[in-house]
Amino acid sequence: MLPVLLQTDSWVYPVAVFIMSLMIVSGQVWMEKQRLREKIEYIPDQTEKKKRLIKWGLLFISLLIIAALPIYASWKYCILPPLVVTYVEFATSKAGFRSRPTQTYLLLVIAATIGTLFQLAGHLYLGLPESVIACLIFFCLFTLFEWSGKLFAPAGAVALVPMIIPQQDLYWFPLQVAIGAAIFISVAMILFQQCYKWQRSQLIVCIIPESIRVHRKK
Structure with missing residues (x-):
């Protein structure tokens, strides 16, 4: 894409x-x-073929609907491939990050902001080589992953995109990523995980990051 x-x-x-x-x-x-x-x-998926086809068909149709408005409005960074990967993972994977949508969302937005700031300040303003910028971005990302205790690969991809897009697009990049990530994660949670059926306690654990919950308990 x-x-x-x-x-x-x-x-x-x-x-x-x-x-x-x-x-x-x-x-x-x-x-x-x-x-x-x-x-x-x-490990092959043991789900019935008919159910898999229905699920992937729904995933494909919903993706087209979500992508229609950003394409029409020329806000193309709302549907970046890492965000599409996030959508597919939230819809189909059983990984633990599915129960941490808020934390995953913040990782994506912070990663987009880090990449944009380093590209603007480091490369375009200070003239640092792209290789140095990439190393600085990865250093900040790994520190962020270590601090949060969770690794999310699409966030790394999002952070590197500012290095290959036009300069005039950099200023709106974090905002578009924030909007796209919010839409993709919300639709996946509602449409595929059916979070509206969850109990209140499960929703609280899901929405409020662990660091905030632990701090409030203290």
Whole structure:
């Protein structure tokens, strides 16, 4: 989606994605062989084929509806690929972040803000190389992940997007990400997780970040 949104027609993009993907996969295999991390086993979805088709059909249709307005209004960063990934994950995955929508949302917005600020102040104003900017962004992100106790990969992707978009789009980028993330997470919570059926205690745990709950108890 990103080449379409950014209207990129250079072969540099797919070549770069291929090289980065190869590096990531190679690193994963190497770490597994060195027993630095456990091998991830693929577990096929046991849901009936008909139910899977209905779920993915609903996901596809809802995605088209959500994307219609941003495309019409030229607010294309509301439907960034990392936000679409977030939507799909909230709708289909059983990962723990599904029960932390507020925290996930804040991670995405903060990541977009970090990337924008470093690109504006560091690269465009101070003239620092993009490689330095990328290192600074990752340092802040890893610190944020460590502080929050949770890792969310799409937030890292969102933080790097400001490095490849036009300068005039940077000023509105965090706002568009905030709007898009709010819509995607809210629709996924309502449409696929049916959070309106949850008990009040479950909603409180879901909406209020753990750090705030712990602070209030103290």
